[in-house]
Amino acid sequence: MSNWWQELKDTFVLNFITDDRWKLIVGGLGNTIMIAFFAVIIGVVLGALIAVVRSTYDKNGEDMKRRNPVGFYILSVLNVICKVYLTVIRGTPMVVQLMIMYFIIFATSTNDIMVAVLAFGINSGAYVAEIVRGGIMSIDPGQFEAGRSLGFNYVQTMIYIIIPQVFKVILPTLCNEFIVLLKETSVAGYVGIRDLTKAGDIIRGNTYSPFMPLIAVALIYLVLVMVLSSLLGKLERRLRQDER
Amino acid sequence: MSDKALIHVEDLQKYYKGGAIKALDGISLDINQGEVVVIIGPSGSGKSTLLRSLNLLEIPTGGHILVDEVDIMDPKTDINRHRQKMGMVFQHFNLFPNMTVLKNMTIAPMKLLNKSKEEAEKKAMELLRTVGLEDRANAYPSQLSGGQKQRIAIVRALCMEPEILLFDEPTSALDPEMVGEVLDVMKNLAKEGMTMAVVTHEMGFAREVASRVIFMDAGVIVEENTPQEIFEHPQSERLQSFLAKVL
Numbered sequence: 356m357s358n359w360w361q362e363l364k365d366t367f368v369l370n371f372i373t374d375d376r377w378k379l380i381v382g383g384l385g386n387t388i389m390i391a392f393f394a395v396i397i398g399v400v401l402g403a404l405i406a407v408v409r410s411t412y413d414k415n416g417e418d419m420k421r422r423n424p425v426g427f428y429i430l431s432v433l434n435v436i437c438k439v440y441l442t443v444i445r446g447t448p449m450v451v452q453l454m455i456m457y458f459i460i461f462a463t464s465t466n467d468i469m470v471a472v473l474a475f476g477i478n479s480g481a482y483v484a485e486i487v488r489g490g491i492m493s494i495d496p497g498q499f500e501a502g503r504s505l506g507f508n509y510v511q512t513m514i515y516i517i518i519p520q521v522f523k524v525i526l527p528t529l530c531n532e533f534i535v536l537l538k539e540t541s542v543a544g545y546v547g548i549r550d551l552t553k554a555g556d557i558i559r560g561n562t563y564s565p566f567m568p569l570i571a572v573a574l575i576y577l578v579l580v581m582v583l584s585s586l587l588g589k590l591e592r593r594l595r596q597d598e599r
Numbered sequence: 600m601s602d603k604a605l606i607h608v609e610d611l612q613k614y615y616k617g618g619a620i621k622a623l624d625g626i627s628l629d630i631n632q633g634e635v636v637v638i639i640g641p642s643g644s645g646k647s648t649l650l651r652s653l654n655l656l657e658i659p660t661g662g663h664i665l666v667d668e669v670d671i672m673d674p675k676t677d678i679n680r681h682r683q684k685m686g687m688v689f690q691h692f693n694l695f696p697n698m699t700v701l702k703n704m705t706i707a708p709m710k711l712l713n714k715s716k717e718e719a720e721k722k723a724m725e726l727l728r729t730v731g732l733e734d735r736a737n738a739y740p741s742q743l744s745g746g747q748k749q750r751i752a753i754v755r756a757l758c759m760e761p762e763i764l765l766f767d768e769p770t771s772a773l774d775p776e777m778v779g780e781v782l783d784v785m786k787n788l789a790k791e792g793m794t795m796a797v798v799t800h801e802m803g804f805a806r807e808v809a810s811r812v813i814f815m816d817a818g819v820i821v822e823e824n825t826p827q828e829i830f831e832h833p834q835s836e837r838l839q840s841f842l843a844k845v846l
Contacts, residue, residue, distance in 0.1 A: 417658070418658070421658070421674050422674045495691075495693070497689060497691055497693040498693060498695065500656055500687075500689065500693060501687075501689065501693035501694075501695070503656065503679075503682065504654060504656065504682055504685075504686070504687035504689075504756075505682070505683070505686075505707040505711070505755075505756070505759060506679050506680070506682040506683030506707060506711050506759065507679070507707065507710070507711065508679045511710065511711075515706060515710060516695055519697055520695075520696070520697050523697065
């Protein structure tokens with residue numbers, strides 16, 4: 356028994372204390388959180404913009420064609436660009452996109468984290484766009500009509516009537532996307548970024564003792580995800596309180 | 600009261616699939632100030648399409664709609680401004696589920712007529728009193744019965760102080776015992792001189808309240824007359840057989 360305990364202690368010291376290896380983990384965690392945080396922001400902004408373009412084209416296109424042909428032409432071009440973006444991003448693996456960004460598009464950049472933020476943000480935007488668009492489409496057309504019949508224009512109807520309802524509908528799915536994104540940043544190691552996963556892997560390589568570092572990394576991800584989902588769960592409950 | 604019609608519809612057409620389906624096939628119609636025009640007819644006759652065309656929720660294929668002598672079919676017309684003056688009540692109420700009754704009623708006047716919150720709420724409470732729902736001001740739509748929802752929908756439209764109210768089968772989605780309370784509100788509005796266009800299957804309401812009844816079938820107006828004439832001396836065979844089925 357004491358032998359087993361001693362061994363566990365030794366491995367712990369070897370993997371986290373010796374050479375200040377815990378600093379690797381902390382630094383990796385910082386990078387993971389930073390990449391995920393800014394990528395979520397980019398993803399949400401990008402996704403919302405694309406969803407608005409796509410659903411405006413679908414819902415208001417006919418009306419716009421009649422009243423504002425130039426605007427409709429611009430909208431059509433934007434719509435095609437969005438469709439191409441969605442197809443390419445959703446049709447290729449995240450790791451490949453990251454490597455293309457890192458080794459081709461931003462080959463000369465020295466700011467690895469920024470490249471990763473962009474790559475993950477642009478990737479997430481495609482999924483967020485479809486989540487938001489699905490949310491907009493799920494709202495009863497009668498809500499649009501009620502808004503329009505009161506005299507709101509298309510944009511006002513979206514802002515005052517539709518978006519607040521959409522937000523509530525998509526929150527669980529959006530939460531899921533954030534979780535996926537957070538964990539997906541673990542492939543950042545492919546381009547040499549020291550994120551949490553990479554940090555654990557570096558320790559494993561140095562100490563030839565895989566158990567501790569990898570389990571520690573897994574537990575940290577688990578805690579991050581649990582904190583994130585409990586925060587979003589609280590927000591969701593607060594939004595629902597309005598209704599009953 | 601001027602002798603110019605509030606709404607003047609001329610040769611209105613709505614075609615689907617390049618003319619294969621004619622939902623409206625040359626409708627001409629006047630609605631004057633203070634009139635209650637009730638549109639009846641079998642389903643698929645185009646009555647809802649006609650009503651929804653009046654505020655361009657449905658965009659007609661051809662013809663003209665003049666509201667206050669302005670052609671709203673002209674792409675240059677600001678349709679949003681016109682819709683403010685044309686309240687609409689839907690079959691399925693379409694209240695905003697995430698807002699209280701009061702918010703449902705005040706959001707449009709506050710955002711579009713630049714009314715202050717106090718002003719808008721005062722007006723809303725006044726209107727709620729007229730339909731006996733002032734105690735439900737802070738309820739959410741999910742807490743209301745169908746009849747209550749529809750009464751709220753009517754006063755929500757009234758908050759914009761419209762010149763005309765359009766009713767698209769306002770009682771069709773209601774439990775039978777709630778139809779009366781909604782019709783009562785509509786009767787009171789008619790008595791107060793509100794101009795109304797009503798698509799309905801409530802023949803009793805048409806007979807009692809309408810200044811004019813329009814019978815539509817297959818996208819055309821088959822007969823148009825006073826309720827008395829329509830119900831007691833129907834001219835066309837189509838109307839006779841329709842009435843025989845619904846009365």
